[in-house]
Amino acid sequence: MERKSFSQMDCSVAQCLEVTGEWWSMLIVRDALLGVTRFDAFQKRLGIARNILQQRLESLVAGGVMERSAYCEHPLRFDYRLTQKGRDLWPVINAMRQWGDTYAAPNGAPVLMIHRDCGHEASGVVVCSECAMPMSAGNTRIVASPSREPSAVLP
Secondary structure (H helix, E strand, C coil): CCCCCCCCCCCHHHHHHHHHCCCCHHHHHHHHHCCCCEHHHHHHHHCCCHHHHHHHHHHHHHCCCEEEEEEEECCEEEEEEECHHHHCCHHHHHHHHHHHHHHCCCCCCCCCCECCCCCCECCCCCECCCCCCECCHHHCCCCCCCCCCHHHHCC
């Protein structure tokens, strides 16, 4: 099945998926967040075919999520590092990890998140930027941005 492009969809979720929505892309970002930078290291950790890894890395670079820089000229080899845009995917990766720990890890969480400032195991929680209270689907509502017609973006 050929992948549909979301490039023309006026939706921030669709635009994020346009860049990161391939199966392997978020696992590459996850490993980059853990400090992996070299093609061979990504390939070994993920067990991904080299041609697929190359395509995903090229796509992430083209999308501004990663940048590459040569670390060896003969043969030419690159480091792949997250840009700020890529590092800003951390909350997305963490939310996916937490969901997986809750619903898809019958033997328990494979890793724990330790908050460096206090040293305790922690969970990521979305909080309101104004009042610092936790946010959820049950206590938020979505409205059209002032720059959009409500009928064009909301059901």
